[in-house]
Amino acid sequence: MRDTAIVAFAQTDHVRHTDELSEVEMLMPVLHRVLDATGLKASDIGFTCSGSSDYLAGRAFSFTMALDGVGAYPPISESHVEMDGAWALYEAWVKIQTGQVDTALVYSYGKSSPGEVRDVLTRQLDPYYVGPLWPDSVALAALQARALIDAGDTDEAALAAIAHRSRAAAADNPHAQLRGPVPAGEYVVQPLRTGDCPPVGDGAAAVILAAGDTARALCPRPAWIRGIDHRIEAHSLGVRELTESPSTYLAATRAGVFERPVDTAELHAPFTSQEVVLRKALRLDDSVDVNPSGGALAANPVMAAGLIRLGEAAARIHRGESERALAHATSGPCLQQNLVAVLEGESAHVQ
Amino acid sequence: MPEALSAPLVVEFPFTRSLGPVQSAFLTGLRERTVLGVRTADGKILVPPVEYDPVTAEELRELTGVATTGTVTTWAWNPAPRPAQPLATPFAWVLVRLDGADTALLHALDAPGPEAVHTGMRVRIRWAAERTGAITDIACFEPYGGDGTGQCAPHDGEFADPVTGIVTPARLDYRYTPGRAQSAYLDALSGQRIVGERCPSCHKVYVPPRGACPTCGVATTEQVEVGPRGTVTTFCIVNIKAKNLDIEVPYVYAHIALDGADLALHARIGGIPYDQVRMGLRVEPVWTEGGRHPDHYRPTGEPDADYDAYKELL
Ligand SMILES: [Zn+2]
Numbered sequence: 001m002r003d004t005a006i007v008a009f010a011q012t013d014h015v016r017h018t019d020e021l022s023e024v025e026m027l028m029p030v031l032h033r034v035l036d037a038t039g040l041k042a043s044d045i046g047f048t049c050s051g052s053s054d055y056l057a058g059r060a061f062s063f064t065m066a067l068d069g070v071g072a073y074p075p076i077s078e079s080h081v082e083m084d085g086a087w088a089l090y091e092a093w094v095k096i097q098t099g100q101v102d103t104a105l106v107y108s109y110g111k112s113s114p115g116e117v118r119d120v121l122t123r124q125l126d127p128y129y130v131g132p133l134w135p136d137s138v139a140l141a142a143l144q145a146r147a148l149i150d151a152g153d154t155d156e157a158a159l160a161a162i163a164h165r166s167r168a169a170a171a172d173n174p175h176a177q178l179r180g181p182v183p184a185g186e187y188v189v190q191p192l193r194t195g196d197c198p199p200v201g202d203g204a205a206a207v208i209l210a211a212g213d214t215a216r217a218l219c220p221r222p223a224w225i226r227g228i229d230h231r232i233e234a235h236s237l238g239v240r241e242l243t244e245s246p247s248t249y250l251a252a253t254r255a256g257v258f259e260r261p262v263d264t265a266e267l268h269a270p271f272t273s274q275e276v277v278l279r280k281a282l283r284l285d286d287s288v289d290v291n292p293s294g295g296a297l298a299a300n301p302v303m304a305a306g307l308i309r310l311g312e313a314a315a316r317i318h319r320g321e322s323e324r325a326l327a328h329a330t331s332g333p334c335l336q337q338n339l340v341a342v343l344e345g346e347s348a349h350v351q
Numbered sequence: 352m353p354e355a356l357s358a359p360l361v362v363e364f365p366f367t368r369s370l371g372p373v374q375s376a377f378l379t380g381l382r383e384r385t386v387l388g389v390r391t392a393d394g395k396i397l398v399p400p401v402e403y404d405p406v407t408a409e410e411l412r413e414l415t416g417v418a419t420t421g422t423v424t425t426w427a428w429n430p431a432p433r434p435a436q437p438l439a440t441p442f443a444w445v446l447v448r449l450d451g452a453d454t455a456l457l458h459a460l461d462a463p464g465p466e467a468v469h470t471g472m473r474v475r476i477r478w479a480a481e482r483t484g485a486i487t488d489i490a491c492f493e494p495y496g497g498d499g500t501g502q503c504a505p506h507d508g509e510f511a512d513p514v515t516g517i518v519t520p521a522r523l524d525y526r527y528t529p530g531r532a533q534s535a536y537l538d539a540l541s542g543q544r545i546v547g548e549r550c551p552s553c554h555k556v557y558v559p560p561r562g563a564c565p566t567c568g569v570a571t572t573e574q575v576e577v578g579p580r581g582t583v584t585t586f587c588i589v590n591i592k593a594k595n596l597d598i599e600v601p602y603v604y605a606h607i608a609l610d611g612a613d614l615a616l617h618a619r620i621g622g623i624p625y626d627q628v629r630m631g632l633r634v635e636p637v638w639t640e641g642g643r644h645p646d647h648y649r650p651t652g653e654p655d656a657d658y659d660a661y662k663e664l665l
Contacts, residue, residue, distance in 0.1 A: 127368055130457055
């Protein structure tokens with residue numbers, strides 16, 4: 001495997017509305033920040049990969065407009081996934097593994113403010129048996145939460161504690177949308193209350209990946225990707241065991257998570273109940289600092305929140321606050337698809 | 352700096368899909384008030400049935416009938432139903448394992464309140480009065496006092512007039528906001544001025560502005576009024592009448608480089624027979640009363656522009 005690291009990360013402040021900004025206007029500052037951090041120019045980048053969804057803001061081919069912000073003309077080598085940017089990062093990592101490029105720019109963005117994200121996300125569901133019922137994202141998460149409560153894995157008080165811990169951690173995160181004490185609130189879909197749900201908002205994020213000595217030249221303490229893998233579960237909710245996440249466990253195993261303990265985990269759990277599932281699947285105990293950024297409960301720009309988990313974990317390593325961190329991203333209803341990566345600082349680098 | 356503009360935007364489309372043999376049998380069965388599952392190699396009955404085994408990817412074709420009664424495996428109380436959801440009054444989302452099935456089906460449960468719902472409760476299908484061969488042929492589930500009725504029996508999946516496709520209408524409502532650069536452009540248009548933006552790095556003027564220079568990857572900020580006159584850089588002749596467009600064919604649609612702009616925009620050419628439009632033709636906008644854009648461009652009467660003057664904009 002070719003040594004590859006996250007060498008820079010930037011994100012916007014995540015906010016409820018960005019009416020004054022088009023997507024590219026929202027995105028450009030984070031692109032410039034990661035380029036400035038490494039001293040690279042857009043023309044130095046070997047491969048560019050982005051993640052976004054046109055459904056969020058209802059704008060067809062919005063990713064082609066966003067490319068203006070990269071300086072994509074004359075044409076550059078680029079690709080796009082209609083997924084969270086974590087999967088764009090995976091594609092860029094594969095591209096670096098092929099040896100064709102040494103550097104990659106990965107970005108993603110989501111503007112949920114123009115639409116109703118709960119309804120928008122129903123359009124990703126099975127169009128035959130599920131989509132026509134329009135079960136919204138909170139409803140599906142609530143079915144999973146109830147299954148967890150019935151199984152004795154959690155209760156409403158424990159879920160509220162996860163919400164509280166996440167927003168308290170976000171007090172130190174200047175980009176977070178929800179910080180500090182947030183009331184548990186009313187039921188949105190019982191058993192999930194407003195406090196158990198992520199804020200709806202707009203935001204963008206970018207990272208730069210680099211291989212080997214290029215990474216060392218660009219960053220004083222690169223966050224080496226020691227392993228990365230993603231796995232998916234059956235399409236039908238009624239086939240899945242909703243209290244478990246075998247796909248997360250498998251991805252984590254293949255990424256090498258269980259070879260040595262991690263000190264930090266950035267989990268992409270938009271709903272409190274999903275953190276319960278992920279902690280079980282990833283065998284995380286209280287020695288691990290889970291979501292020191294506040295996680296998706298503090299800021300959940302759809303399509304960027306997963307990439308931000310990788311970026312936050314990397315940034316902890318860049319700052320010397322972590323030696324070995326786990327980053328996780330999810331996609332689809334009830335943690336249907338999961339990506340897990342292990343990041344390490346240089347000193348932990350053992351070949 | 353004008354305020355950011357916004358406007359309602361509706362994205363609406365009929366989602367049209369063909370069905371495979373198992374899906375077709377299942378949805379046709381619902382129309383006939385029959386629920387079918389499919390048997391996997393290890394003997395599990397999947398309801399709703401799928402065409403391929405979710406674990407082994409093996410093709411599944413062995414259908415079997417299951418009961419219209421079942422047990423709630425998990426639930427969630429929805430106090431505020433959203434548009435297009437199965438019930439308009441508060442209801443429970445449920446996963447229901449029908450008697451005879453090994454997996455659960457997602458649907459709505461009509462119940463008076465969350466205190467009336469629990470995991471393990473017995474429910475039965477309430478059929479929709481009008482059924483077309485869709486998952487919505489099940490109107491919802493309702494509480495049911497009885498035990499399993501054991502209607503599990505092999506079924507050939509054959510029905511008269513099988514459903515072979517579904518059309519699911521989908522509508523999403525948005526509030527479109529064009530952002531800073533395009534808001535400024537639209538604001539100027541309302542005063543019949545055409546305003547682009549200049550790249551601070553390469554100095555190109557983009558019309559309409561999109562907020563960024565695609566060559567330099569930086570924000571364009573300096574507003575520059577361009578035109579109103581311009582030059583046809585290239586064009587085509589439209590021979591097919593578009594729906595809902597009251598323009599006689601043939602007509603000319605052209606790329607026009609407005610004076611001062613480094614990017615051509617496109618518009619219709621009028622005021623000249625279609626077969627006399629040419630590259631280099633000098634044109635100006637024609638505004639109609641209340642129009643938000645130039646209706647079309649017409650010849651100015653000036654001599655044609657030299658090819659060298661616009662070749663970079665082709
Ligand atoms: Zn430029």
